[in-house]
Amino acid sequence: MNTSNRIIYALNAVEWKTFFPGAMREEAIGLSDEYLIVNPEEMSVAQWEATLASFQPNVIVAAWKCHAIPAHFDVLTGGKLKYVCYLAGSIRKLVTESILEKGLIVSNWGNVISRVVAECGLMLAIAALRKTAYWQLGMHLEGEWKTPETVSGSLFERRVGIHGFGAISQALAILLKPFDVKIEAYSPSVPDGLLEEFDVKRSYTLEALFSENDVIFELAALTPQNEGIVTEALLRSIPVGGAFINIGRGAVVDEAALARVASEGQIQVGLDVYGIEPLPKDSPFRGMKNIVLLPHLGGPTTDRRQDSGRLALSNLKRYGAGETLEATVSAQVYARST
């Protein structure tokens, strides 16, 4: 099947530049038979809906700044709109579950960001073991230097526990390989074969995962069952000198408990995600020198948005050729996502 591609590109200047840098912009536009470029920031919702009605696209390429797809998108576009190629991650603000149930195909950046989030986790782990937050505050502001009592740790040959074993965990296992670590993962839903592929041992309980490993990476999905599943008892069971790194979802952790345990100074912590974002100004995490804090920069970094752009180009080609798309979000996945 060859579909005539009438594409609306609804991106602002920064989105164009970062998702489709250099020649990728022309390549993206070249994939349409007819196209319209709009800057959603210069448009009201009414103008957006009027544009959909007048251009009647069958494809929309969108990112963070795009207005939502209206519930009556099918009426507006005369039944033409079939596919929204979303360049970012969460599509919660873009479409409702019922829009997906009507058959609109939506893809997002899928797993292309996984390796960059894993990179952030690796950095946070090494940084935490070397007490990098402490040294930034002490060296920049208090004229500090190491003393004979200074203790530092390495990731080499450590026991590593990963909570969850999705795409980011798998990318992390690859980055961890040269560190000669022993990796265990707790993820009841993941098949044995996948763990074996990454040379990862199954941990059968969260209790074992936390108490028998030195460095814990939190990467469990935020499902209703997982909310707050990382309890004070689990955090307290991490061996002294160990580290807890969260690059998944903040709300999986009892954060008040994490603040209490961290305040005792027996473990190092690295956090990129929080139950409430932006992290409240009065969060107890702020000011704790054994916590490396990042403002949800996991992935993708600005320079790697092009990976999502490349996936989009591939998907737009596939769509034009009537082939199956990658990284589409099903109504089922949507319902589970947050």
Add this chain to the structure above:
Amino acid sequence: MNTSNRIIYALNAVEWKTFFPGAMREEAIGLSDEYLIVNPEEMSVAQWEATLASFQPNVIVAAWKCHAIPAHFDVLTGGKLKYVCYLAGSIRKLVTESILEKGLIVSNWGNVISRVVAECGLMLAIAALRKTAYWQLGMHLEGEWKTPETVSGSLFERRVGIHGFGAISQALAILLKPFDVKIEAYSPSVPDGLLEEFDVKRSYTLEALFSENDVIFELAALTPQNEGIVTEALLRSIPVGGAFINIGRGAVVDEAALARVASEGQIQVGLDVYGIEPLPKDSPFRGMKNIVLLPHLGGPTTDRRQDSGRLALSNLKRYGAGETLEATVSAQVYARST
């Protein structure tokens, strides 16, 4: 040849615990035929020399706290002392060049620390690209969070330049492998075969190395020719958005120039080493939010001192069996070291 090993272990409690943790202590002692354990911190120099004269060791196992080997060690020990197994790095305070010329064998931790220094460099690079110093200061002290203007970078697919290609650079190349980087190295003395082994391209000038790569790792040896060889012009040629990471020797860099270039904010910087250590309290690096600062924690971390202990056990066994030792420091290497 089997030599009767009369060993003095001149270590304090922390040195025992970190270099020979667990069963390694017994193993170390078990390698002697007769032994004496002394805590150098509880001993004057006169007592130390008297101990050498009375016990007449042929081997000394020593670390940071040990008093120097006296120039007349051969007279004191009746010509018996042949080998000092030093557990740390620089032997400058332990022996003079003329002691080595007299034929005393001294080994140190050699290359067992290389991977841990490389790990520190990898962390500093990822941390610098994500502006981790900025975020530690901002998030811990000023209640900050990212904004739509926040820019962050990843190491994936970057062009990496390494100045120097010794053991640490080689260990770094292994850690960099999963990041799909292109590595170039500037090291006139290194043979082509070694670069090929690590899939590293030769850079023929420092100018090309600095201007044609995004992330520069400084790992050149501090020889008289290399002092200050990283000039302002080189630092200024690093592409905007790039990073300069020094885990080698501070004095290889014109640090005043580095402070000027860094202050302009076009590059990110990660520093573990400085021309003057401890880093002076009024160093211009302190307070610069685009510089991740560490107080020379490269390697080994406390938990990896055992790697040096393991090398020492191997060397003590080899010595006992009359075999060639590893990581010995020749008078030539000594003369070049700082």
